[in-house]
Amino acid sequence: MNYEEEDENYSLDDDEQEDENYNEAEVDVQHVTSTKSTSQVITKKSLVAAQKESLVRVMELLSVKENQARTLLIYYQWNVDKLLSVYIDQGKDHMFSCAGLTVFDPSLVTLKKTMNCDVCMEDDLPSDVMTRMECGHSFCNDCWKEHFTVRINEGESKRILCMAHKCKAICDEDVVRKLVSPELAEKYDRFLIESYVEDNKMVKWCPSIPHCGSAIRKIEDDDVVEVECSCGLQFCFSCLSESHSPCSCLMWKLWKKKCVDESETVNWITVNTKLCPKCYKPISKQDGCNLMTCKCGQHFCWLCGEATGASHTVQSIAGHSCGRYKDDKVRQMERAKRDLDRYTHYHYRYKAHTDSLKLEDKLRKSILEKAVSNAETKDQQVFKEYSWVIDAVNRLFRSRKILSYSYPFALYMFGEELFKDEMSDEEREMKKNLFEDQQQQLEGNVEKLSKILEEPFDEYDHEKVVDMKRHLNNLSNAVDNLCKKMYECIENELLGPIQFGIHNIAPYRSKGIEQATEFCAEICQT
Structure with missing residues (x-):
């Protein structure tokens, strides 16, 4: 492959800039884990310890028994900060009363x-x-x-x-x-333990099927995050569906429904057929004549759908005159066809990229196997470090996924279903062009990255491997920057000025969706 002919999106101005990009990429391939994790995996074994951690905190701060602490935490959805806020602002009696706790004085009862x-x-x-x-x-x-x-x-x-x-x-x-x-009693205890997950907005079960048995806890109460469980499943913490950024949860829910139900089939039937006025079965038009005959024997006019007689001339149909088209029916059919065309456009591109994603997942596994194999058989000085190609294929996988989800995002962002009144037609068109320009740039560079990674690098000599490594690093950085710009555009130019609070999206992470760290804590003794 002639790298000199590659697009200027990631071309280098001079050798100094090339070295700078190379060093940046080297930092990227190290997969440095953030010092501050935003989520934790709570396994079945550590669930009791995680719950105990909150119980002990409340028991120590409020001087209450464990059963009282649990009752309070269940009522306040395991939000210790909220519980303490109620205690400080409204007092212990009010806090106890709301949670269903009372402190009975046995001395008031006469023993019998x-x-x-x-x-x-x-x-x-x-x-x-x-x-x-x-x-x-x-x-x-x-x-x-x-x-x-x-x-x-x-x-x-x-x-x-x-x-x-x-x-x-x-x-x-x-x-x-x-x-x-x-x-x-065992069943009762299980319900109490599982309450830590089911009544806690900061903790949710991993939605893996079959269930891996783990739960994920958010460390910070941010709006929308995507997490990766230790079982490998990546999902949206808010709606528990597969990770879908840059789509909001509502957009993704509408898109999935649109893809699986029969709404688009019905839409096509609406545009291309008319219902027989007698048996109400859909009839399509096969020739130029507007006198239709259903299998049930009923004759009707294609123009207006009303029943007619059987005989007709060039000018008229016996016993019928439909006059002019009704404007509302014309507009209704035109809109149905336009909506179907929009959906088809976005769905085709979404599916094309998701299909590529499946193939590139196989490519990722193949490259990993190839890298490991060649590191053992080739010159160790040249092949001892294959993180550059592994990082590039991971970048391809992540960016391809984002690119595929950008199409359902565009369908709803620039349609009228969600934002009909938030933008004028001119403003919608301007924002659509801005987004599509960035989308196309990302798409072009993703395809180039995919093409380079298909090369047989394991057969290359030292010089060609070094050359490929340099270009992969630069192209990976270009793709990363384009993803960042797309997300900044969505937040600042598209969703931000409208209803970003309703349509929050998970932020972009250059390293990919963060894998939740395993929760480790000693079981507290009380």
């Missing part, structure tokens, strides 16, 4: 040898078969057991309320475990 249960209506029961909750209400153990059993089996065990009428107090965990069977 026998008691009555207001649920089963049994009288004179021994006090040792009765249990009093912290709210002060007492019922027999059999009634409590039945109550707990029903709630646990119904999946409502994280916040089991007292049986007393209108009492909103949460039952003590230790009492629940004591009265139910060992199997139900």
